Amino acid sequence: MKYLFIIQGEGRGHLTQAIALSEILSKNNHQVVGALVGSADGKNVPSFFTEKFQFPSFSFASPCLVYCKKTKSLDVRKTLTSSILKLKTYISSLRKINTTINQLNPDVIINFYDVLGGIHQFLFRPQAPMVCIAHQYLLLNPDFQHPKKHWLDKFLVNTNTHITALGAAKKLALSFTPFNNYEQQAIYTIPPLLRTxxxxxxxxxxxxxxxxxxxxxxxxxxxxxxxxxxxxxxxxxxxxxxxxxxxxxxxxxxxxxxxxxxxxxxxxxxxxxxxxxxxxxxxxxxxxxxxxxxxxxxxxxxxxxxxxxxxxxxxxxxxxxxxxxxxxxxxxxxxxxxxxxxAWHSRSSFLFLREIESIFENNNQISVDILGASMAGINS
Known part of the structure; x- marks a missing residue:
């Protein structure tokens, strides 16, 4: 099976996860055809990633967090304003994502928490299903304990998280420890993806x-x-x-x-x-x-x-x-x-591959059910 990654590339976290997952897939006879890496300027892919990620990588401009120079804190207003002002740039990025997907023709798209990855899946509806991976999807699980008295922050973060997963077949929530799955929103818990x-x-x-x-x-x-x-x-x-x-x-x-x-x-x-x-x-x-x-x-x-x-x-x-x-x-x-x-981390390969394979098993079952219903209609 062929996999294409879309990665929110600000910082090192999601990039490191993508490297770890590419190693798991390669060891299990799957093919990684490339990675689309989003960043603030959309120009360069970090060198530490290209040195470890042994497949083609492509950069694109994507929304990122903006921090206040004086207080050193996250500035939500500037983050939102910056995203609105760069709207034309992000439209161009969506076109680039779509062109790359059409050229590489993956069987599965893995989105490491990039907003434009979710928007693309929702607008362009590629044939390949999208699976989202990030620790942030655990925050959508009703069993997760959030900090108290931060309802607005919780709303903003969870809204952003939902946008990254628009049209996703599954959301794989990286977690420090096992959690119950939240199947109503297709959220499944897996261990962290750590570098080898x-x-x-x-x-x-x-x-x-x-x-x-x-x-x-x-x-x-x-x-x-x-x-x-x-x-x-x-x-x-x-x-x-x-x-x-x-x-x-x-x-x-x-x-x-x-x-x-x-x-x-x-x-x-x-x-x-x-x-x-x-x-x-x-x-x-x-x-x-x-x-x-x-x-x-x-x-x-x-x-x-x-x-x-x-x-x-x-x-x-x-x-x-x-x-x-x-x-x-x-x-x-x-x-x-x-x-x-x-012990929990040692299950990462098994659980990830199981969740991916189940997507295609469900799709095949849906196809069988549709075919069976069609045949019943013909025979009647």
Missing amino acids: EITQISPTTENYILVYMTQHTLADELIKWHAKNPKVMVHCFWDKPQNTEVFKYSRNLHFHRINGPKFLEMMQNCKGLVTTAGFESVCEAMYLGKPTMMIPVPKHYEQACNALDAKRAGAGITGNRFDLAAFLNYIPQHQDISSDFQ
């Missing part, structure tokens, strides 16, 4: 804290805390452009340019991880048995949900800012749940 490298390393513990922040503007909080705690060794990966691979702010506070293999190596040996509540980084820490402190980006509801759910699953604790005092106190008390998480 995470399963091939043996964790140890050295005396440093690893930090990952998706917004480099949040570094001010970490710097202020570290000025009062200079003896704590901290290695921080951030997205701020810099001339050197490592910026040594002080003797024990080093900022690293984002580098996938290097980050994984340092996570293997760290004492604990502090992160801005992204799904993949927390999953990797859980797999390796590393205590985690999750600090959602201000006003970023999805990350607030991630943090709350990861705490429920036993990943670690949550916080509001990069003050690591509470985390240092927590680390000795952390209970290692890596065995349970690894």
